[in-house]
Amino acid sequence: MTNLQEVPTEELLSFHDYPVVHQNLSASASSEQAQINITINEDNFDELNSQTTEDHLERDVGGSQNKSFSIWSLDYYQKFFDVDTKDVTDRIIASMTPKVDPKLRHKITEKPDLYGPFWVCTTLIFTIAISGNISDYLQKADTNYQWRYNFKLVSYAATAIWIYVLVLPITLWGILKWSSETISFNEEQSKLSGPLELICTYGYSLFIYIPVSVLWSIQISSLQWFLALFSASLSGSVLLLTLLPSLRASKHKMFLIISIISCHLLLAAGFMLYFFHTPDNNIVVHSVMSNVTSNTTEVIKDMKLMPGKI
Template sequence: MNNVDTGELLNFQDYSPEHNDRSARIDVEAVHTSQYSSSMSNPNYAFEEPKIPTDEPVAAPQSNHNFWTIQYYQKYFDVQTSEVVERIISSVLPQKVSRNYFDERIKGKPDLYGPIWIAVTLIFTIAVSGNIASYLQNTNKLLEWRYDFHIVSIAATAIVCYIWLVPLALWAALKWTIVPDDQDEIETQASKSPSMISLFCLYGYSLSIYVPVAVLWTIQVFWLQWLFVMMAGFISGAVLVFWLLPALRKSKYFIILGGCILGCHFLLATGFMLYFFHTPNSTIKPIENISTSLKPI
């Protein structure tokens, strides 16, 4: 083992700044130069610019469903409660919405949720109110009153046929009677014939006025019942004409189609009142009078 002078080790050593800076600079530059030269010497080296991440939404895959599948009709039941309430109110009070309410809110997003529930509610309301009217008509008679369950099936058949067949006939009439013109593309698109689903939606909501009127028809006053017929038929028919006015104006038979819409609603209201409330088809049976005869003794 070599002898080391401990005194020399404990003394401060003097290193010049020039020596220290030069050695440090040489080491750093050597490392950087070696890395750069190795990367440039690689024949497969390619400069890549940094990619900026973008938050672009990825489009969901669209799936086309068949007309006969349940998935096809799911979009017609995707509706908010506020939208259903707004459409019910606008079917009774059309002045609460704008003149282009159909083109702005219903044509692009028709629904079947509201019309189906309105039709079901109207069926049971007519069935219950019709039997109540029948009971009130026969309270002071010597008749045995019974509930008529056939009213439910008759009312269901009449309402379902009306809200499906009449809109289908109107759709075909508008399809073949609208006259094309030389307007711009946006205006032509806004005034073209409405779809069948949108007409089903309109006719379903137009029946909402008959739900409270069916309850009022139980009042056994003849002139008051006819007053409710006129009111319900005019309001429901006028709402449809008001909503479909841009499309009806494009038809060659504008006045005829508007009159048919109002006439069908008046016929519907008259049929409801006369069949279910004025002369309801109830099952009544006379009570047999039991007479006792006294035999002479």
């Protein structure tokens, strides 16, 4: 302990004075650094905020799309009605435009819907019922037949249309699943084979009958047959070209092609013959029956006026 040297207190507690210039430079450097950091944060704040918001939205949308709903709930079918006017209009135009590579298949494959087919079928039901009654009135206008509005045409038209749009596509889908061959196909070609896509395709294919049903009320037999063949050929060709990639995967593709064309022609002919076209012999029968009834009534009146001669 005696060998230790004592250090003066002034040397232990010594303070160094830096120049004023050094202090100013340090202060300016720190302020510039702070200013740069603040500027960067202000410039990138909006971008970072928007990017964060978009990420949250994408996660929300993705979560809502990937969220599975029960087939018995309304939320499950909500996505099938998520279309706008442009989507429906484009699909209606595509259903009447036959092409080798139809746009209808691509549009339905990307996003099938039930909104368009529902309103197409509903409009067609009431158009056929109204035009059918107008046609019936025009057929019997020159006779003594007392015409009445036939409300049963609405139920008849609805039954035929909904069977064609719902039952036939589901049956076709079952046959395709049963008779499909185990060969490799392009992914795009094999997509259009689900029941929803088939129902959507069949629903849009009936749009052409809405204006045709109005023209069917014109009582010209040759014009009615021409409209039936023209509309069935036009929409049937689009329907066949749209379903052709899926039909190629079936072992019985020729049978299915002939069946699809035949059903489409039978539907058009059935609409025209049952709701709009009345053979001439029916009109003759109505006129003959009215004449017989009027003559019988006159004979009975004469017999009542002359009781002594009986």
